[in-house]
Amino acid sequence: MRGEAILLVEDDPGVVQFVSATLSAQGYRPLHAGGIEEGWARLGANPEPQAPRLVVLDLGLPDGDGVALVSRLRADPRFAALPVLVLSARHDEDQKIAALDAGADDYLTKPFSAGELLARMRAMLRRAALVPAPARVLRVGALDIDLDRREVKRDGQPVRLTPIEYRLLACLASRPGHVVTHRQLLSTVWGAEQIDQLHYLRIYMGHLRAKLEDNPAEPRHLLTELGVGYRLADE
Numbered sequence: 001m002r003g004e005a006i007l008l009v010e011d012d013p014g015v016v017q018f019v020s021a022t023l024s025a026q027g028y029r030p031l032h033a034g035g036i037e038e039g040w041a042r043l044g045a046n047p048e049p050q051a052p053r054l055v056v057l058d059l060g061l062p063d064g065d066g067v068a069l070v071s072r073l074r075a076d077p078r079f080a081a082l083p084v085l086v087l088s089a090r091h092d093e094d095q096k097i098a099a100l101d102a103g104a105d106d107y108l109t110k111p112f113s114a115g116e117l118l119a120r121m122r123a124m125l126r127r128a129a130l131v132p133a134p135a136r137v138l139r140v141g142a143l144d145i146d147l148d149r150r151e152v153k154r155d156g157q158p159v160r161l162t163p164i165e166y167r168l169l170a171c172l173a174s175r176p177g178h179v180v181t182h183r184q185l186l187s188t189v190w191g192a193e194q195i196d197q198l199h200y201l202r203i204y205m206g207h208l209r210a211k212l213e214d215n216p217a218e219p220r221h222l223l224t225e226l227g228v229g230y231r232l233a234d235e
């Protein structure tokens, strides 16, 4: 896993220095771009095997909003699966959610520690390495989720889910460990016209947790990303 190129798109010199030093110390090869266009150019300019394996992307950039770069990456088959970790400031809440809706994989809120950054990156790189094998039976803690047979077991015992509960779980399970935004869940499970119905999510997530968690008040599998969405734990 070492020696992998990581592209940091960020204009704040302090963050650039901190992230680059953190990555170098861990044996990664940091590349840097100060804006959207430079980031895009750097991605296109690096042939395999020097191509970046992950993008760490600031949202407030001098030539625009980082969300635009996420959209551009996801629309290009060369980069559609490239993991993107968004860095957001506290006041960027809407942009952060827009970036996740556009296909970013995860986010960190500034300020963050080196440990948080590295842990998040390791998880993303590990998942990216697994992508070609479509893990249709997923094991998450005490849960077995079989996406082909539409079966869910908890501690080896089948759990009966309603069709909506199942669709909600399957949507999270299709991207284990990733944040899935409220908008993504609502449009996938209920349809695009229902994306404002946040209470549907609260109610059905409550049902799912009651069926799948030992302690629904302190979920270990179905995790809340406050104000953003939900995440199925990935181990």
Ligand code: CA
Residues within 6 Å of the ligand: 010, 011, 012, 058, 059, 060, 061
């Ligand atoms: Ca910035």
